[in-house]
Amino acid sequence: MSAAFVIGENIVSPLGFTAAENFRNVSENITGVKTIHDPALSPLPFSGAQIDGGRLEKEFGNLHLDGKFTRLEKMMLLSITDAVKDSGIDPSSAETLFVFSTTKGNVDLLDKKIGKEFEPGRIQLWNTAQLVTGIFGNKNKPVVISNACISGVMAIIYATELIQQGKYKNAVVCGMDLLTEFVVSGFQSFLAISAEPCKPFDKSRTGISLGEACATIVLSSTKKINPEAAVEIIGGVTSNDANHISGPSRTGEGLVKAIEHVFEKHHVSSADVDFISAHGTATPFNDEMEAIAFSRTGLNKIPVNSFKGYYGHTLGAAGVLETVLTVSAMKKNLLIKSLGYSDHGVSKPVNVIRENSNSKIDLALKVASGFGGCNAAMLLKKVSG
């Protein structure tokens, strides 16, 4: 069986257009989340993180691509171009598979003003994937995963397994979602959006901040020849709570199952884990559920953060984005502060990271949960370069 190494990364987000720029901002505890007053997105102010449109156009112009692209496609083309360049792989190779994760794709095209600029089928998620894959000259049928907020982690797990089985040598995993009126109004209707920047695991948390991003990770069965340490995706599992379609299980049952299964499958115990990248959306129920699940799986002393305080919730991009940041944190042995946390606000003890600190991170756990009762847990391991 082959191993799946992370050999290229990118993040296009309010905190930058490369993985390095994003990691630098996050490690300086700079957030992209602010209060947004924009009637085109919502009649009420809300907390969110938005990519600067001017910079997006400027950066996209540097790609010198012909054709008309949506805002999301521009983010994808920028992100994949940079990640592929970083990795050194040939994106057009038959040995390379493209895997996409998104919840809503080009959903902004439902707006007639934006939508009339493009053909009607452009909103279909498979169409977005085919169009972008085609630009990189790749002939393999791209795979699209749309599994609510676990989509990103799920897509990495899926690609990892194909590489481990030797079906492909490389995989380009791209997660993307936009901050749109569609999504803002929906989460507002659930009273799930916080008025101020979100506060994962904090006592005064009142809900999520919304974000937008495109993040790409290139996986390969061959490590880069590089003195720097490399990170391998060991594998992951998903599960369902079988409890409620729009709220997490009160007992954390589904997430507990996912964590237990991934530990058992890969012969890992809770004490081996050096860092947990939590889902940490900052809704009262999500964070409480995660705290219970971490407690039930013996993980309450392990340093944990949520990156949502930096980016808001980027939905289908979140799993890929947070994995890219976790990979950088592992290479740098840096535990990054969970922004927005000051007073412990969940019923179980959880070791939420209060300040950045240097600490060996050889094994990390990434978890995610989403609407539909779905959960995912994935393990990342550092290997010598």
Added chain:
Amino acid sequence: MKNYSITSSVVLREGIAILNGKEFLHTPGTDVSSFCKELYRTLKTDYSKFFKMDNLCKLAFISAELLLKDHSIAAFQSDEVALVFSNASASLDTDKSYYGSVEDKSNYFPSPAVFVYTLPNIMMGELCIRHKLLGENTFFISEKFDAELISGYTTQLLNSAKAKCVIAGWIEVGEKNWEAALFLIEQSDERENQLLSPAAMEEIFRSSFR
């Protein structure tokens, strides 16, 4: 190498429901909503949440009711059953109706009860609640029914022991057409069962086209 078999299958389209190759219901000219309700009545299902679901979830729910009608999965542990679902249009049908509720600013009325159905994987959440399933959940989007993708991933889940039984298939509600095909797949050496392969899935999927 273990043998995996398709132990039950359903195909629903154009007002026809086929269970294991035999016509189960035929109500020509019905739309997806009426067809699902008709099947619900025929199966004597009693599940009030059904009526709250959007059309996509209704179609998934009733397809699974039919799939499991004569074939219980009770022998499996709750976390041994995985779902591998797919379609082309995600939740676009409900997305459009939801967006209608926020598009007009003079009539801005987003509803959480509609918004929750603007994700295709919600149908798997509904099925997990109905059948108490805690196993793997994957939702793929593909332009067309992709037997290679679904069969391939199902085999991977079974080979890696992530699941012992998989309910896999295609649940699509598009602008003009709707269709569903579900397959129950488990390890079995019984000769009467059809072995799992992309070709076998494709053949069942095509079977009701006239």
